[in-house]
Amino acid sequence: MIVQLKKGMLELLVLSLLKDEDRYGYELVEEISKYIDISEGTIYPLLRRIRTEGYVEAYLKESNNGPSRKYYKITDLGSRAYEDQLEQWTSFKEDIDSLLRRNNNE
Amino acid sequence: MSRQEYLDLLKYYLKDFPSVVVKDIVADYEEHFNIGLENGKAEDQISQELGSPETIAKQFLENEGRALAKTNTGKEGMSLSKIIIGSILVVLLIPVILPILGVLVGVVGTFVGLIFAIIAMAIAIFALGVALLLSLIPGFLSLNIVAMPAVFAQIHPITIIFTSVALISGSILTAGIGINFFKWLFKSLKNLFITIKWKIEKRGVRDEK
Structure with a gap:
Protein backbone atom coordinates (compact mmCIF):
# COMPACT_ATOMS: atom_id res chain seq x y z
CA MET A 1 0.00 0.00 0.00
CA ILE A 2 2.72 2.42 0.97
CA VAL A 3 4.26 2.26 -2.54
CA GLN A 4 1.04 3.40 -4.20
CA LEU A 5 0.55 6.05 -1.55
CA LYS A 6 4.03 7.46 -2.11
CA LYS A 7 3.49 7.51 -5.86
CA GLY A 8 0.28 9.46 -5.40
CA MET A 9 1.86 11.95 -3.00
CA LEU A 10 4.93 12.66 -5.11
CA GLU A 11 3.19 15.34 -7.18
CA LEU A 12 2.23 17.36 -4.10
CA LEU A 13 5.74 17.02 -2.67
CA VAL A 14 7.37 18.22 -5.89
CA LEU A 15 4.99 21.18 -6.20
CA SER A 16 5.65 22.06 -2.58
CA LEU A 17 9.42 22.09 -3.12
CA LEU A 18 9.11 24.14 -6.30
CA LYS A 19 7.00 26.71 -4.41
CA ASP A 20 10.17 27.77 -2.58
CA GLU A 21 12.57 27.99 -5.50
CA ASP A 22 13.37 26.63 -8.95
CA ARG A 23 15.13 23.30 -8.74
CA TYR A 24 16.52 20.64 -11.06
CA GLY A 25 15.48 17.00 -11.05
CA TYR A 26 18.37 15.67 -9.02
CA GLU A 27 17.86 18.32 -6.36
CA LEU A 28 14.18 17.44 -6.02
CA VAL A 29 15.01 13.76 -5.62
CA GLU A 30 17.69 14.51 -3.08
CA GLU A 31 15.38 16.71 -1.03
CA ILE A 32 12.50 14.20 -1.02
CA SER A 33 14.81 11.29 -0.20
CA LYS A 34 15.79 13.05 3.00
CA TYR A 35 12.29 12.40 4.29
CA ILE A 36 10.97 9.35 2.50
CA ASP A 37 12.44 6.45 0.60
CA ILE A 38 11.30 6.66 -3.04
CA SER A 39 12.24 5.01 -6.29
CA GLU A 40 14.13 8.07 -7.53
CA GLY A 41 13.72 7.44 -11.26
CA THR A 42 9.97 7.97 -11.08
CA ILE A 43 10.48 11.70 -10.59
CA TYR A 44 11.19 12.27 -14.28
CA PRO A 45 7.97 10.78 -15.68
CA LEU A 46 6.15 12.83 -13.04
CA LEU A 47 7.97 16.05 -14.01
CA ARG A 48 7.16 15.33 -17.63
CA ARG A 49 3.47 14.87 -16.80
CA ILE A 50 3.07 18.00 -14.67
CA ARG A 51 4.85 19.95 -17.39
CA THR A 52 2.28 18.70 -19.90
CA GLU A 53 -0.46 19.73 -17.47
CA GLY A 54 1.07 23.22 -17.32
CA TYR A 55 1.92 23.10 -13.60
CA VAL A 56 5.63 23.67 -14.20
CA GLU A 57 7.90 25.09 -16.87
CA ALA A 58 11.39 23.87 -17.67
CA TYR A 59 14.45 25.86 -18.65
CA LEU A 60 18.12 25.07 -19.08
CA LYS A 61 20.68 26.85 -16.95
CA GLU A 62 24.42 26.35 -16.96
CA SER A 63 25.98 25.05 -13.80
CA ASN A 64 29.28 26.25 -12.34
CA ASN A 65 31.05 23.10 -13.38
CA GLY A 66 29.87 21.11 -16.35
CA PRO A 67 26.90 21.08 -18.71
CA SER A 68 23.59 22.90 -18.27
CA ARG A 69 20.90 21.53 -16.00
CA LYS A 70 17.19 21.42 -16.55
CA TYR A 71 15.47 23.58 -13.95
CA TYR A 72 11.77 23.47 -13.15
CA LYS A 73 9.71 26.52 -12.25
CA ILE A 74 6.17 26.41 -10.86
CA THR A 75 3.47 28.28 -12.82
CA ASP A 76 0.37 30.08 -11.50
CA LEU A 77 -1.66 27.07 -12.51
CA GLY A 78 0.78 24.89 -10.60
CA SER A 79 0.51 27.07 -7.49
CA ARG A 80 -3.25 26.75 -7.58
CA ALA A 81 -2.98 22.99 -8.04
CA TYR A 82 -0.64 22.91 -5.04
CA GLU A 83 -3.08 24.78 -2.77
CA ASP A 84 -5.89 22.56 -3.94
CA GLN A 85 -4.00 19.30 -3.43
CA LEU A 86 -2.65 20.42 -0.06
CA GLU A 87 -6.18 21.11 1.15
CA GLN A 88 -7.41 17.77 -0.18
CA TRP A 89 -4.56 15.97 1.53
CA THR A 90 -5.08 17.74 4.85
CA SER A 91 -8.77 16.96 5.04
CA PHE A 92 -8.21 13.41 3.82
CA LYS A 93 -5.55 12.85 6.47
CA GLU A 94 -7.89 14.14 9.19
CA ASP A 95 -10.74 11.92 7.99
CA ILE A 96 -8.55 8.83 7.96
CA ASP A 97 -7.14 9.64 11.38
CA SER A 98 -10.52 10.18 12.96
CA LEU A 99 -11.77 6.94 11.44
CA LEU A 100 -8.80 4.95 12.68
CA ARG A 101 -8.90 6.48 16.15
CA ARG A 102 -12.67 6.25 16.65
CA ASN A 103 -12.29 3.71 19.49
CA ASN A 104 -9.97 5.91 21.51
CA ASN A 105 -12.59 8.63 21.71
CA GLU A 106 -15.37 6.45 23.05
CA MET B 1 24.24 -1.94 -12.87
CA LYS B 75 -13.43 18.61 -27.68
CA GLU B 76 -16.55 18.04 -25.60
CA GLY B 77 -16.18 21.26 -23.68
CA MET B 78 -16.97 23.51 -26.66
CA SER B 79 -19.25 26.45 -25.99
CA LEU B 80 -22.00 27.51 -28.39
CA SER B 81 -20.19 30.69 -29.41
CA LYS B 82 -17.10 28.72 -30.27
CA ILE B 83 -19.17 26.38 -32.42
CA ILE B 84 -20.79 29.34 -34.25
CA ILE B 85 -17.45 31.06 -34.86
CA GLY B 86 -16.03 27.74 -35.94
CA SER B 87 -18.84 27.16 -38.41
CA ILE B 88 -18.44 30.64 -39.91
CA LEU B 89 -14.72 30.05 -40.27
CA VAL B 90 -15.34 26.73 -41.97
CA VAL B 91 -17.73 28.35 -44.48
CA LEU B 92 -15.24 31.13 -45.20
CA LEU B 93 -12.37 28.71 -45.57
CA ILE B 94 -14.18 26.24 -47.85
CA PRO B 95 -12.14 27.29 -50.89
CA VAL B 96 -8.99 26.49 -48.94
CA ILE B 97 -10.24 23.44 -47.06
CA LEU B 98 -11.70 21.56 -50.01
CA PRO B 99 -8.44 21.19 -51.96
CA ILE B 100 -6.61 20.13 -48.77
CA LEU B 101 -9.37 17.65 -48.02
CA GLY B 102 -9.13 16.41 -51.59
CA VAL B 103 -5.43 15.79 -51.26
CA LEU B 104 -5.95 14.00 -47.91
CA VAL B 105 -8.68 11.79 -49.34
CA GLY B 106 -6.41 11.09 -52.30
CA VAL B 107 -3.52 10.06 -50.08
CA VAL B 108 -5.70 7.89 -47.84
CA GLY B 109 -7.36 6.43 -50.94
CA THR B 110 -3.98 5.57 -52.42
CA PHE B 111 -3.00 3.63 -49.32
CA VAL B 112 -6.33 1.84 -49.07
CA GLY B 113 -5.99 0.99 -52.76
CA LEU B 114 -2.48 -0.28 -52.14
CA ILE B 115 -3.71 -2.52 -49.31
CA PHE B 116 -6.37 -4.05 -51.54
CA ALA B 117 -3.92 -4.39 -54.43
CA ILE B 118 -1.49 -6.35 -52.26
CA ILE B 119 -4.27 -8.53 -50.85
CA ALA B 120 -5.63 -9.17 -54.35
CA MET B 121 -2.17 -9.97 -55.65
CA ALA B 122 -1.54 -12.46 -52.85
CA ILE B 123 -4.90 -14.15 -53.44
CA ALA B 124 -4.38 -14.28 -57.21
CA ILE B 125 -0.93 -15.85 -56.95
CA PHE B 126 -2.22 -18.31 -54.35
CA ALA B 127 -5.18 -19.27 -56.55
CA LEU B 128 -2.95 -19.79 -59.56
CA GLY B 129 -0.71 -22.13 -57.53
CA VAL B 130 -3.70 -24.13 -56.26
CA ALA B 131 -5.21 -24.28 -59.75
CA LEU B 132 -1.97 -25.62 -61.16
CA LEU B 133 -1.86 -28.33 -58.49
CA LEU B 134 -5.46 -29.29 -59.14
CA SER B 135 -4.74 -29.61 -62.82
CA LEU B 136 -2.56 -32.61 -61.95
CA ILE B 137 -5.58 -34.60 -60.78
CA PRO B 138 -6.57 -36.81 -63.71
CA GLY B 139 -9.79 -35.78 -65.32
CA PHE B 140 -9.98 -32.53 -63.40
CA LEU B 141 -9.50 -30.50 -66.55
CA SER B 142 -12.35 -32.25 -68.27
CA LEU B 143 -14.67 -31.23 -65.45
CA ASN B 144 -14.23 -27.70 -66.77
CA ILE B 145 -14.66 -26.10 -63.33
CA VAL B 146 -11.74 -23.87 -64.10
CA ALA B 147 -11.04 -22.82 -67.64
CA MET B 148 -7.52 -24.14 -67.94
CA PRO B 149 -5.55 -23.50 -71.10
CA ALA B 150 -4.79 -26.74 -72.90
CA VAL B 151 -1.04 -26.02 -72.87
CA PHE B 152 -0.98 -26.79 -69.15
CA ALA B 153 -1.68 -30.42 -69.91
CA GLN B 154 1.57 -30.63 -71.85
CA ILE B 155 3.79 -29.30 -69.03
CA HIS B 156 5.63 -31.99 -67.09
CA PRO B 157 3.88 -32.80 -63.75
CA ILE B 158 7.04 -32.20 -61.71
CA THR B 159 7.41 -28.75 -63.25
CA ILE B 160 3.82 -28.07 -62.33
CA ILE B 161 4.30 -29.21 -58.73
CA PHE B 162 7.38 -27.04 -58.25
CA THR B 163 5.76 -24.07 -59.94
CA SER B 164 2.70 -24.39 -57.68
CA VAL B 165 4.82 -24.60 -54.56
CA ALA B 166 6.76 -21.55 -55.72
CA LEU B 167 3.55 -19.63 -56.42
CA ILE B 168 1.90 -20.53 -53.11
CA SER B 169 5.06 -19.62 -51.19
CA GLY B 170 5.24 -16.40 -53.18
CA SER B 171 1.67 -15.51 -52.24
CA ILE B 172 2.34 -16.08 -48.55
CA LEU B 173 5.47 -13.97 -48.83
CA THR B 174 3.52 -11.19 -50.55
CA ALA B 175 0.87 -11.25 -47.82
CA GLY B 176 3.57 -11.16 -45.15
CA ILE B 177 5.39 -8.25 -46.74
CA GLY B 178 2.08 -6.43 -47.15
CA ILE B 179 1.11 -6.89 -43.51
CA ASN B 180 4.52 -5.76 -42.27
CA PHE B 181 4.48 -2.77 -44.58
CA PHE B 182 1.21 -1.56 -43.15
CA LYS B 183 2.27 -2.25 -39.59
CA TRP B 184 5.32 -0.13 -40.28
CA LEU B 185 3.25 2.58 -41.96
CA PHE B 186 0.84 2.72 -39.03
CA LYS B 187 3.65 2.87 -36.49
CA SER B 188 5.44 5.64 -38.40
CA LEU B 189 2.26 7.72 -38.52
CA LYS B 190 1.72 7.24 -34.78
CA ASN B 191 5.34 8.15 -34.03
CA LEU B 192 5.09 11.22 -36.25
CA PHE B 193 2.09 12.33 -34.22
CA ILE B 194 3.86 11.79 -30.87
CA THR B 195 7.00 13.56 -32.13
CA ILE B 196 5.05 16.63 -33.25
CA LYS B 197 3.19 16.75 -29.94
CA TRP B 198 6.45 16.35 -27.99
CA LYS B 199 8.15 19.14 -29.95
CA ILE B 200 5.24 21.51 -29.39
CA GLU B 201 5.29 20.88 -25.64
CA LYS B 202 9.04 21.32 -25.54
CA ARG B 203 8.79 24.97 -26.57
CA GLY B 204 8.87 25.77 -22.84
CA VAL B 205 12.50 24.68 -22.53
CA ARG B 206 14.73 27.60 -23.39
CA ASP B 207 18.37 28.30 -22.78
CA GLU B 208 19.19 30.71 -20.03
CA LYS B 209 22.83 31.59 -19.75
Whole structure:
Protein backbone atom coordinates (compact mmCIF):
# COMPACT_ATOMS: atom_id res chain seq x y z
CA MET A 1 0.00 0.00 0.00
CA ILE A 2 2.72 2.42 0.97
CA VAL A 3 4.26 2.26 -2.54
CA GLN A 4 1.04 3.40 -4.20
CA LEU A 5 0.55 6.05 -1.55
CA LYS A 6 4.03 7.46 -2.11
CA LYS A 7 3.49 7.51 -5.86
CA GLY A 8 0.28 9.46 -5.40
CA MET A 9 1.86 11.95 -3.00
CA LEU A 10 4.93 12.66 -5.11
CA GLU A 11 3.19 15.34 -7.18
CA LEU A 12 2.23 17.36 -4.10
CA LEU A 13 5.74 17.02 -2.67
CA VAL A 14 7.37 18.22 -5.89
CA LEU A 15 4.99 21.18 -6.20
CA SER A 16 5.65 22.06 -2.58
CA LEU A 17 9.42 22.09 -3.12
CA LEU A 18 9.11 24.14 -6.30
CA LYS A 19 7.00 26.71 -4.41
CA ASP A 20 10.17 27.77 -2.58
CA GLU A 21 12.57 27.99 -5.50
CA ASP A 22 13.37 26.63 -8.95
CA ARG A 23 15.13 23.30 -8.74
CA TYR A 24 16.52 20.64 -11.06
CA GLY A 25 15.48 17.00 -11.05
CA TYR A 26 18.37 15.67 -9.02
CA GLU A 27 17.86 18.32 -6.36
CA LEU A 28 14.18 17.44 -6.02
CA VAL A 29 15.01 13.76 -5.62
CA GLU A 30 17.69 14.51 -3.08
CA GLU A 31 15.38 16.71 -1.03
CA ILE A 32 12.50 14.20 -1.02
CA SER A 33 14.81 11.29 -0.20
CA LYS A 34 15.79 13.05 3.00
CA TYR A 35 12.29 12.40 4.29
CA ILE A 36 10.97 9.35 2.50
CA ASP A 37 12.44 6.45 0.60
CA ILE A 38 11.30 6.66 -3.04
CA SER A 39 12.24 5.01 -6.29
CA GLU A 40 14.13 8.07 -7.53
CA GLY A 41 13.72 7.44 -11.26
CA THR A 42 9.97 7.97 -11.08
CA ILE A 43 10.48 11.70 -10.59
CA TYR A 44 11.19 12.27 -14.28
CA PRO A 45 7.97 10.78 -15.68
CA LEU A 46 6.15 12.83 -13.04
CA LEU A 47 7.97 16.05 -14.01
CA ARG A 48 7.16 15.33 -17.63
CA ARG A 49 3.47 14.87 -16.80
CA ILE A 50 3.07 18.00 -14.67
CA ARG A 51 4.85 19.95 -17.39
CA THR A 52 2.28 18.70 -19.90
CA GLU A 53 -0.46 19.73 -17.47
CA GLY A 54 1.07 23.22 -17.32
CA TYR A 55 1.92 23.10 -13.60
CA VAL A 56 5.63 23.67 -14.20
CA GLU A 57 7.90 25.09 -16.87
CA ALA A 58 11.39 23.87 -17.67
CA TYR A 59 14.45 25.86 -18.65
CA LEU A 60 18.12 25.07 -19.08
CA LYS A 61 20.68 26.85 -16.95
CA GLU A 62 24.42 26.35 -16.96
CA SER A 63 25.98 25.05 -13.80
CA ASN A 64 29.28 26.25 -12.34
CA ASN A 65 31.05 23.10 -13.38
CA GLY A 66 29.87 21.11 -16.35
CA PRO A 67 26.90 21.08 -18.71
CA SER A 68 23.59 22.90 -18.27
CA ARG A 69 20.90 21.53 -16.00
CA LYS A 70 17.19 21.42 -16.55
CA TYR A 71 15.47 23.58 -13.95
CA TYR A 72 11.77 23.47 -13.15
CA LYS A 73 9.71 26.52 -12.25
CA ILE A 74 6.17 26.41 -10.86
CA THR A 75 3.47 28.28 -12.82
CA ASP A 76 0.37 30.08 -11.50
CA LEU A 77 -1.66 27.07 -12.51
CA GLY A 78 0.78 24.89 -10.60
CA SER A 79 0.51 27.07 -7.49
CA ARG A 80 -3.25 26.75 -7.58
CA ALA A 81 -2.98 22.99 -8.04
CA TYR A 82 -0.64 22.91 -5.04
CA GLU A 83 -3.08 24.78 -2.77
CA ASP A 84 -5.89 22.56 -3.94
CA GLN A 85 -4.00 19.30 -3.43
CA LEU A 86 -2.65 20.42 -0.06
CA GLU A 87 -6.18 21.11 1.15
CA GLN A 88 -7.41 17.77 -0.18
CA TRP A 89 -4.56 15.97 1.53
CA THR A 90 -5.08 17.74 4.85
CA SER A 91 -8.77 16.96 5.04
CA PHE A 92 -8.21 13.41 3.82
CA LYS A 93 -5.55 12.85 6.47
CA GLU A 94 -7.89 14.14 9.19
CA ASP A 95 -10.74 11.92 7.99
CA ILE A 96 -8.55 8.83 7.96
CA ASP A 97 -7.14 9.64 11.38
CA SER A 98 -10.52 10.18 12.96
CA LEU A 99 -11.77 6.94 11.44
CA LEU A 100 -8.80 4.95 12.68
CA ARG A 101 -8.90 6.48 16.15
CA ARG A 102 -12.67 6.25 16.65
CA ASN A 103 -12.29 3.71 19.49
CA ASN A 104 -9.97 5.91 21.51
CA ASN A 105 -12.59 8.63 21.71
CA GLU A 106 -15.37 6.45 23.05
CA MET B 1 24.24 -1.94 -12.87
CA SER B 2 26.60 0.44 -14.68
CA ARG B 3 25.44 3.75 -16.11
CA GLN B 4 25.70 2.42 -19.66
CA GLU B 5 23.73 -0.73 -18.86
CA TYR B 6 21.05 1.30 -17.12
CA LEU B 7 20.63 3.75 -20.00
CA ASP B 8 20.65 0.92 -22.57
CA LEU B 9 17.92 -0.89 -20.67
CA LEU B 10 15.89 2.27 -20.44
CA LYS B 11 16.23 2.81 -24.20
CA TYR B 12 15.19 -0.79 -24.77
CA TYR B 13 12.00 -0.44 -22.73
CA LEU B 14 11.21 2.87 -24.47
CA LYS B 15 11.55 1.31 -27.93
CA ASP B 16 7.90 2.01 -28.82
CA PHE B 17 8.60 5.75 -28.62
CA PRO B 18 10.03 7.79 -31.54
CA SER B 19 13.79 8.31 -31.29
CA VAL B 20 13.48 12.06 -30.61
CA VAL B 21 11.39 11.34 -27.53
CA VAL B 22 13.72 8.59 -26.31
CA LYS B 23 16.69 10.94 -26.67
CA ASP B 24 14.95 13.59 -24.57
CA ILE B 25 14.02 11.16 -21.83
CA VAL B 26 17.45 9.53 -21.71
CA ALA B 27 19.08 12.98 -21.50
CA ASP B 28 17.35 13.55 -18.15
CA TYR B 29 18.78 10.32 -16.77
CA GLU B 30 22.24 11.12 -18.15
CA GLU B 31 22.07 14.41 -16.27
CA HIS B 32 21.03 12.53 -13.14
CA PHE B 33 23.99 10.15 -13.43
CA ASN B 34 26.41 13.04 -14.08
CA ILE B 35 25.34 14.97 -11.00
CA GLY B 36 25.35 11.81 -8.90
CA LEU B 37 28.91 11.03 -10.01
CA GLU B 38 29.97 14.62 -9.28
CA ASN B 39 28.60 14.14 -5.78
CA GLY B 40 30.81 11.12 -5.34
CA LYS B 41 28.24 8.36 -5.76
CA ALA B 42 29.07 5.12 -7.59
CA GLU B 43 27.23 4.22 -10.82
CA ASP B 44 25.88 1.11 -9.12
CA GLN B 45 24.40 3.09 -6.27
CA ILE B 46 22.77 5.63 -8.59
CA SER B 47 21.19 2.86 -10.69
CA GLN B 48 19.86 1.22 -7.57
CA GLU B 49 18.35 4.42 -6.24
CA LEU B 50 16.75 5.23 -9.59
CA GLY B 51 14.86 1.93 -9.56
CA SER B 52 13.84 -0.40 -12.36
CA PRO B 53 14.14 1.08 -15.88
CA GLU B 54 11.13 -0.98 -16.90
CA THR B 55 8.90 0.69 -14.30
CA ILE B 56 10.12 4.11 -15.38
CA ALA B 57 9.51 3.40 -19.08
CA LYS B 58 6.03 2.16 -18.22
CA GLN B 59 5.23 5.43 -16.48
CA PHE B 60 6.32 7.42 -19.51
CA LEU B 61 4.16 5.23 -21.74
CA GLU B 62 1.21 5.69 -19.36
CA ASN B 63 1.69 9.47 -19.49
CA GLU B 64 1.52 9.50 -23.27
CA GLY B 65 -1.51 7.24 -23.28
CA ARG B 66 -3.28 9.58 -20.91
CA ALA B 67 -2.32 12.63 -22.96
CA LEU B 68 -3.60 11.02 -26.16
CA ALA B 69 -6.90 10.11 -24.49
CA LYS B 70 -7.21 13.70 -23.30
CA THR B 71 -6.80 15.22 -26.77
CA ASN B 72 -9.56 12.95 -28.00
CA THR B 73 -12.08 13.86 -25.32
CA GLY B 74 -11.04 17.48 -24.95
CA LYS B 75 -13.43 18.61 -27.68
CA GLU B 76 -16.55 18.04 -25.60
CA GLY B 77 -16.18 21.26 -23.68
CA MET B 78 -16.97 23.51 -26.66
CA SER B 79 -19.25 26.45 -25.99
CA LEU B 80 -22.00 27.51 -28.39
CA SER B 81 -20.19 30.69 -29.41
CA LYS B 82 -17.10 28.72 -30.27
CA ILE B 83 -19.17 26.38 -32.42
CA ILE B 84 -20.79 29.34 -34.25
CA ILE B 85 -17.45 31.06 -34.86
CA GLY B 86 -16.03 27.74 -35.94
CA SER B 87 -18.84 27.16 -38.41
CA ILE B 88 -18.44 30.64 -39.91
CA LEU B 89 -14.72 30.05 -40.27
CA VAL B 90 -15.34 26.73 -41.97
CA VAL B 91 -17.73 28.35 -44.48
CA LEU B 92 -15.24 31.13 -45.20
CA LEU B 93 -12.37 28.71 -45.57
CA ILE B 94 -14.18 26.24 -47.85
CA PRO B 95 -12.14 27.29 -50.89
CA VAL B 96 -8.99 26.49 -48.94
CA ILE B 97 -10.24 23.44 -47.06
CA LEU B 98 -11.70 21.56 -50.01
CA PRO B 99 -8.44 21.19 -51.96
CA ILE B 100 -6.61 20.13 -48.77
CA LEU B 101 -9.37 17.65 -48.02
CA GLY B 102 -9.13 16.41 -51.59
CA VAL B 103 -5.43 15.79 -51.26
CA LEU B 104 -5.95 14.00 -47.91
CA VAL B 105 -8.68 11.79 -49.34
CA GLY B 106 -6.41 11.09 -52.30
CA VAL B 107 -3.52 10.06 -50.08
CA VAL B 108 -5.70 7.89 -47.84
CA GLY B 109 -7.36 6.43 -50.94
CA THR B 110 -3.98 5.57 -52.42
CA PHE B 111 -3.00 3.63 -49.32
CA VAL B 112 -6.33 1.84 -49.07
CA GLY B 113 -5.99 0.99 -52.76
CA LEU B 114 -2.48 -0.28 -52.14
CA ILE B 115 -3.71 -2.52 -49.31
CA PHE B 116 -6.37 -4.05 -51.54
CA ALA B 117 -3.92 -4.39 -54.43
CA ILE B 118 -1.49 -6.35 -52.26
CA ILE B 119 -4.27 -8.53 -50.85
CA ALA B 120 -5.63 -9.17 -54.35
CA MET B 121 -2.17 -9.97 -55.65
CA ALA B 122 -1.54 -12.46 -52.85
CA ILE B 123 -4.90 -14.15 -53.44
CA ALA B 124 -4.38 -14.28 -57.21
CA ILE B 125 -0.93 -15.85 -56.95
CA PHE B 126 -2.22 -18.31 -54.35
CA ALA B 127 -5.18 -19.27 -56.55
CA LEU B 128 -2.95 -19.79 -59.56
CA GLY B 129 -0.71 -22.13 -57.53
CA VAL B 130 -3.70 -24.13 -56.26
CA ALA B 131 -5.21 -24.28 -59.75
CA LEU B 132 -1.97 -25.62 -61.16
CA LEU B 133 -1.86 -28.33 -58.49
CA LEU B 134 -5.46 -29.29 -59.14
CA SER B 135 -4.74 -29.61 -62.82
CA LEU B 136 -2.56 -32.61 -61.95
CA ILE B 137 -5.58 -34.60 -60.78
CA PRO B 138 -6.57 -36.81 -63.71
CA GLY B 139 -9.79 -35.78 -65.32
CA PHE B 140 -9.98 -32.53 -63.40
CA LEU B 141 -9.50 -30.50 -66.55
CA SER B 142 -12.35 -32.25 -68.27
CA LEU B 143 -14.67 -31.23 -65.45
CA ASN B 144 -14.23 -27.70 -66.77
CA ILE B 145 -14.66 -26.10 -63.33
CA VAL B 146 -11.74 -23.87 -64.10
CA ALA B 147 -11.04 -22.82 -67.64
CA MET B 148 -7.52 -24.14 -67.94
CA PRO B 149 -5.55 -23.50 -71.10
CA ALA B 150 -4.79 -26.74 -72.90
CA VAL B 151 -1.04 -26.02 -72.87
CA PHE B 152 -0.98 -26.79 -69.15
CA ALA B 153 -1.68 -30.42 -69.91
CA GLN B 154 1.57 -30.63 -71.85
CA ILE B 155 3.79 -29.30 -69.03
CA HIS B 156 5.63 -31.99 -67.09
CA PRO B 157 3.88 -32.80 -63.75
CA ILE B 158 7.04 -32.20 -61.71
CA THR B 159 7.41 -28.75 -63.25
CA ILE B 160 3.82 -28.07 -62.33
CA ILE B 161 4.30 -29.21 -58.73
CA PHE B 162 7.38 -27.04 -58.25
CA THR B 163 5.76 -24.07 -59.94
CA SER B 164 2.70 -24.39 -57.68
CA VAL B 165 4.82 -24.60 -54.56
CA ALA B 166 6.76 -21.55 -55.72
CA LEU B 167 3.55 -19.63 -56.42
CA ILE B 168 1.90 -20.53 -53.11
CA SER B 169 5.06 -19.62 -51.19
CA GLY B 170 5.24 -16.40 -53.18
CA SER B 171 1.67 -15.51 -52.24
CA ILE B 172 2.34 -16.08 -48.55
CA LEU B 173 5.47 -13.97 -48.83
CA THR B 174 3.52 -11.19 -50.55
CA ALA B 175 0.87 -11.25 -47.82
CA GLY B 176 3.57 -11.16 -45.15
CA ILE B 177 5.39 -8.25 -46.74
CA GLY B 178 2.08 -6.43 -47.15
CA ILE B 179 1.11 -6.89 -43.51
CA ASN B 180 4.52 -5.76 -42.27
CA PHE B 181 4.48 -2.77 -44.58
CA PHE B 182 1.21 -1.56 -43.15
CA LYS B 183 2.27 -2.25 -39.59
CA TRP B 184 5.32 -0.13 -40.28
CA LEU B 185 3.25 2.58 -41.96
CA PHE B 186 0.84 2.72 -39.03
CA LYS B 187 3.65 2.87 -36.49
CA SER B 188 5.44 5.64 -38.40
CA LEU B 189 2.26 7.72 -38.52
CA LYS B 190 1.72 7.24 -34.78
CA ASN B 191 5.34 8.15 -34.03
CA LEU B 192 5.09 11.22 -36.25
CA PHE B 193 2.09 12.33 -34.22
CA ILE B 194 3.86 11.79 -30.87
CA THR B 195 7.00 13.56 -32.13
CA ILE B 196 5.05 16.63 -33.25
CA LYS B 197 3.19 16.75 -29.94
CA TRP B 198 6.45 16.35 -27.99
CA LYS B 199 8.15 19.14 -29.95
CA ILE B 200 5.24 21.51 -29.39
CA GLU B 201 5.29 20.88 -25.64
CA LYS B 202 9.04 21.32 -25.54
CA ARG B 203 8.79 24.97 -26.57
CA GLY B 204 8.87 25.77 -22.84
CA VAL B 205 12.50 24.68 -22.53
CA ARG B 206 14.73 27.60 -23.39
CA ASP B 207 18.37 28.30 -22.78
CA GLU B 208 19.19 30.71 -20.03
CA LYS B 209 22.83 31.59 -19.75
